[in-house]
Amino acid sequence: MSVPSWSNHLAALETIRGEALRAVDPHRLVAGVLAFENGILTAGERRVVLPRAGTVTIVAVGKAAAGMATAAADILQVAYARGLIVSAQRPPHLPPRFDFVLGGHPLSNEGSLEAGRRIARMAHDLGPKDTLLALVSGGGSALVEHLRPPLTLDDLRQVQELMLRSGADIRAFNLVRASLSQIKRGGLARMAQPAQTIGLILSDIIGDPLADIASGPTVDEPADGAQARAILTRLALWEALPPAVRAAIEENPPAPAPIRPTAYNLLIGSSATAASAAQECARWLGFNADVVSLEVSGEALQVGRQLAGIALDARAEAGPGTLPRAMIFAGETTVTMRGHGSGGRNQEAALGAAQKMAGAEGVALMMLAMDGVDGNSPAAGAIVTGTSAATAAELGYDIDLTLRENDSHGLLHALGACVHTGPTGTNVNDLMVALVYP
Secondary structure, three states: OOOOOHHHHHHHHHHHHHHHHHHOOHHHHHHOOEEEEOOEEEEOOEEEEOOOOOOEEEEEEOOOHHHHHHHHHHHHHHHOOEEEEEEOOOOOOOOOOEEEEEOOOOOOOHHHHHHHHHHHHHHHOOOOOOEEEEEEEOOHHHHOOOEOOOOOHHHHHHHHHHHHHHOOOHHHHHHHHHOOEOOOOOHHHHHHOOOEEEEEEEOOOOOOOOOOHHHOOOOOOOOOHHHHHHHHHHOOOHHHOOHHHHHHHHOOOOOOOOOOOOOEEEEEEOHHHHHHHHHHHHHHHOOEEEEEEEEEEEEHHHHHHHHHHHHHHHHHHOOOOOOOEEEEEEEEEEOOOOOOOOOOHHHHHHHHHHHHOOOOOOEEEEEEOOOOOOOOOOOOEEEEEOOHHHHHHHOOOOHHHHHHOOOHHHHHHHHOOEEOOOOOOOOOOEEEEEEEOO
């Protein structure tokens, strides 16, 4: 195998990106854990004998909903009665007996509330011989909502807008949302009682806490109003909330169901899946490849600079004759919004890295949103090198001003540095790959 060369760094990153995305293809992941034969439904280690008089209902929510639902329908064939897909984009084809609702993301819309109402009706219709198969992926927190009365969509969107601009991490965001919801944090499983519930979950959150992925509709960990208020107070948002929202959070949580739901929840994929595939691919290409961290977090700009610093240190330490390195990271950063530009956390991190790497040779860094959508831009992320900052200056861009305006996309687009995948149909944590050539 030939030693990787700098002249092919873009092709190498494209190949690594493709393999990472294939590893977290939702159809593939569901097909790897779900089986149906002779009236027995198997999900991981759980085996369910489907009674003749019982039905299987499938609910798929999140950015990976379409692929997950198609896989389940292919496996179950005539054994399921009905299904519902809720996502931010209508799939080109629906499986038999499936309906679709277009939800809103990152801000919920009327479709999100309609989806919540429909799922609640489907769950309440189930009996003791029935099974609910819930296919859950990231994005579901905004795409599906069944609010506690008397809260309205306007109330919810005000909360979402405040949280998005605050730079709050996703776990804090989801805990606040769950305190306003009847369907989150196990609410769906409680609605489905006495039916049995199976949840197949694709994680987009660091550490894979099941109760936080799409706000855990099948995970029985009720939200804590006191924690939600503490988060909002720390972010200086409490007084800015609509009165109905403050009242809902301050109320004692509804009395728990007399029988706690016993849903079986199975994690089927995460950023670790993607990072492992990226590492394997990079080694096949001839790199000395390592997964450095799966827990990258913090303000995007600072994270970009930190990752660039790690890559620069690795190049400085490389001796003559050493193999090029591929350093793989995953996680999710945040952006505290100050401007009104176009971009996302990955592109903002990429600009921070470009500043740090200015003038360096032999280092490239790719920042990638694995769902294919970085913030409010059409790009999935960006690739920067040691020449990016100088080229930006030659084109008349001021990187510091661009960052203050949160307008990373325009600059990176002008550089030809953006990565475009379109919506990928999957959703795990962001992937970051540094290639270091001695």
